[in-house]
Amino acid sequence: MTLGMGRLLDGSVVYGGPDDTAPLLGELCTNQKSTVKYTSSGENMYLRFISDSSFVGKGFRASYKTVDSHCGGKMMSPFGQIHSSNYPDNYGHNDDCMWYIEVDQNHVVKLSFIDFDIEAGYNCSYDYLRIFDGNTTDSPILLTHCGNQLPNQTAIKSTGNKMTIRMKSDGSRSAKGFLANYTMSCGARIVTEDSGMIQTQESLNVDRSNMNCSWIIMGSQPDDHVTLTFTHLSVPDTGFGSECNYYYIEVRDGEDKDSPQIGKYCSTRIPAHITSQGSALFVQAVAVYGYHFGNFEATYSVLSSVRGTARLGERPSNPSDALKR
DSSP states (O other): OOEETTEESSEEEEESSSSTTSOEEEEEOSOOOSOOOOOOSSSOOEEEEEOOSSOOOOOOOOOOOOOSOSSOEEEOSSEEEEEOTTTTSOOOTTOEEEEEEEOOTTSEEEEEEEEEEBOOOGGGOSSEEEEESSSSTTSOEEEEEOBSSOOSSOEEEOSSSEEEEEEEOOSSOOOOEEEEEEEEESOEEEEESSOEEEEOOTTEEOOGGGTOEEEEEEESSTTEEEEEEEEEEEOOOOSSOSSOOSEEEEEESSSSTTSOEEEEEOSSOOOOOEEOSSSEEEEEEEETTOOEEEEEEEEEEEEETTTTEETTSOOOSSHHHHHHO
């Protein structure tokens, strides 16, 4: 299934209602190896398959089942849309709806509100929408909101690859509810004992409204060290000098942007392997003026200096060798 010039050529489109005028849940238009799940917020779901007269492919196979719920669901696609029950009509009384969004582990979830109208109350004590930074309601709260205005921060980002949204209403007044898009976004906080990959999507646009893109890669133990290896780097040379002031990849030795800087990279030249002194590396893609950024790809691995082993099945001869990698 293919996508061309921003237009769906071949692919599947899923709507959360009885026809294609219902809110869009997601589109699939590439080779998809992992399972993608969609949940409607009502009793109907509409699936549309589109193809043109050019290329052909294997197509798709899907299964479906009914669940005992009139709202909420688990979303595992790279992007999609969620909305309150009955939207754009008023949501029900005593609703308690939960949406769980999970994307690729090396990315974060970005939720953007399009429409918002939930009964207002002091401290949102009647009806409310609450966003959690993780896969449970015990996760840190990113936002609690009610009323008929969009949140001041219309786009909310998780720090990891999971986000939970809860909308709760009481038994009195109701309103139109909300409509929001979610998408997989660059950046993540990765705590791991293994190896993996981080990357930006092709022709990524990074700007201040997107808060730039940052990855925090941490070993699971205090004595761990993280090694980062760039496998692809294509950051435009602006011609404004060689200081990497406008568009660059930055790597810092620690957990945040205030950690000691290891390097800034703004070309197509692949730098040498980078290994942290501590247990974390901070990687950030920056576009100062919000124009075209480019893209990169890098692998990471975790090493233990105390045990003198690499968690990739390799065994350095001594602990100091692990630090040199």
